[in-house]
Amino acid sequence: MHVPKRIVSLVPSQTELLCDLGLEPSLVGITKFCVHPKHLLSDKQVVGGTKQVHFDKIKALQPDIILCNKEENTQEMIEVLETIAPVHISDIHTLEDCLELIHMYGNLFTVEDKAGKLVATIKQERLKFQEDIKGLAPLKTVYFIWKHPWMVAANHTFINNLMQEALFENLFQNLERYPEIDLDKDIDGQVEVIMLSTEPFPFKDSHVTDMKNKFPQAKVLLVDGELFSWYGSRLAKSFEYFKALRFESLKG
Numbered sequence: 001m002h003v004p005k006r007i008v009s010l011v012p013s014q015t016e017l018l019c020d021l022g023l024e025p026s027l028v029g030i031t032k033f034c035v036h037p038k039h040l041l042s043d044k045q046v047v048g049g050t051k052q053v054h055f056d057k058i059k060a061l062q063p064d065i066i067l068c069n070k071e072e073n074t075q076e077m078i079e080v081l082e083t084i085a086p087v088h089i090s091d092i093h094t095l096e097d098c099l100e101l102i103h104m105y106g107n108l109f110t111v112e113d114k115a116g117k118l119v120a121t122i123k124q125e126r127l128k129f130q131e132d133i134k135g136l137a138p139l140k141t142v143y144f145i146w147k148h149p150w151m152v153a154a155n156h157t158f159i160n161n162l163m164q165e166a167l168f169e170n171l172f173q174n175l176e177r178y179p180e181i182d183l184d185k186d187i188d189g190q191v192e193v194i195m196l197s198t199e200p201f202p203f204k205d206s207h208v209t210d211m212k213n214k215f216p217q218a219k220v221l222l223v224d225g226e227l228f229s230w231y232g233s234r235l236a237k238s239f240e241y242f243k244a245l246r247f248e249s250l251k252g
Helices: 012-020 055-058 075-081 093-106 112-132 157-164 205-214 225-229 233-249
Strands: 008-010 027-031 064-070 087-090 139-146 168-170 193-197 219-223
Touching: 008 012, 012 027, 012 064, 012 093, 055 075, 064 075, 075 087, 087 093, 093 112, 093 157, 112 233, 139 157, 157 168, 157 225, 157 233, 168 233, 193 205, 193 225, 205 219, 219 225, 219 233, 225 233
Parallel strands: 008 027, 008 064, 064 087, 139 168, 139 193, 193 219
Antiparallel strands: none
């Protein structure tokens, strides 16, 4: 089997995963959003973002494979990229999808042992978390990803799946993907937790204050968007973070 030696990754979370699997030397091209590990942006060729790339830069890198994601990258991009090199497209909706992808990369790049250990670590963290929060009830939660317009994470998203894992019951799980909502009409008095994500919109403490004033009955939290939406090795850190959020949500 031919093992790809020159990799272009157009998905930030998958770039981090490659590095944690020991594949950083094979990584030749990344996006400007591939910020983990931090030194990558100065060490590797940046070929654009996740929605727009410089195809000439990618072609010049002579990649053996280009790694994409169905949600992160556009179909139009992928069609052009396929004329440059083989393209691998991930499609992640659940934690199980993520674990499968890690094993897939392990086989594709012949780092099966490292992939297996990473999957085992994530599963162990998940079990530990489930034990630590045993007996806690789900909290009715809204997870904001954008402002102007207000947008939330809803059903059939990886964020929603991780919310379920952490017993944050998504108030908008009856809607699909990332719908726009009306802040004055669509959030009822039953909401217990409001999460403002640090990405893709950079919510800050000032937004938390504004939301607390509007919904005084709810616990408003500024949450790390990477730990809710990055699939790959970052998941090993997510469950300890979810535990902290769960207990923070119970405070007055």
